[in-house]
Amino acid sequence: MTKWYMLTLVGKDRSGIVAKVTAALYDGGCNLGEASMMRLGGNFTIMLMVQTTHKVKELTDMLEPVVDSLGLSLHVDQIEGRLHDHPIPNVRITVFGADRAGIVAHVTGVLAETGFNILDLTSDVAGSIEKPIYVMQIEGTSHEGIDTLRKALAFIKQEDGIEVRVEELETLIG
Numbered sequence: 001m002t003k004w005y006m007l008t009l010v011g012k013d014r015s016g017i018v019a020k021v022t023a024a025l026y027d028g029g030c031n032l033g034e035a036s037m038m039r040l041g042g043n044f045t046i047m048l049m050v051q052t053t054h055k056v057k058e059l060t061d062m063l064e065p066v067v068d069s070l071g072l073s074l075h076v077d078q079i080e081g082r083l084h085d086h087p088i089p090n091v092r093i094t095v096f097g098a099d100r101a102g103i104v105a106h107v108t109g110v111l112a113e114t115g116f117n118i119l120d121l122t123s124d125v126a127g128s129i130e131k132p133i134y135v136m137q138i139e140g141t142s143h144e145g146i147d148t149l150r151k152a153l154a155f156i157k158q159e160d161g162i163e164v165r166v167e168e169l170e171t172l173i174g
Helices: 017-027 056-070 103-113 146-160
Strands: 003-012 031-040 043-052 073-079 091-098 117-127 132-141 163-168
Touching: 003 017, 003 056, 017 031, 017 043, 017 056, 056 073, 091 103, 091 146, 103 117, 103 132, 103 146, 146 163
Parallel strands: none
Antiparallel strands: 003 043, 003 073, 031 043, 091 132, 091 163, 117 132
16 A cells, blocks of 8 residues: 655755655655755755655665765655645745844744745845845735735834735636
């Protein structure tokens, strides 16, 4: 019986991580689903849905040579696959300003109060070491409308002195 697993791998960024991990999974008879792979700081992280008949121990053993050779950490969870069963974002929010603690908590707290569902959040630190700028991009679904989000986030702009842009996304399905 096939099962779905979420693999999370983290390690120092280097060439060949994706190729070696996915080759090991392919060679082991696994099917890949949705994935998110990216550099974060000097690290590379992979979150990857994998479908297989293997149990967790067998999957871990299959990946162990690659994980060890690349100095990666691996975590495996059994999940429901549910491919093609997820909402499509209808709003993109961009936040940027002087980097400081609390920006993510404050912005996402305000969004949660409006019922906004975050589907994707990415952030980066730009600028320089002396003057870091935090940049965050959020995509999600809003059932309360874009004006409600703009009003809620206007308070953050006034209070925290950060810039916030809210834009509606057009989604073409079919």
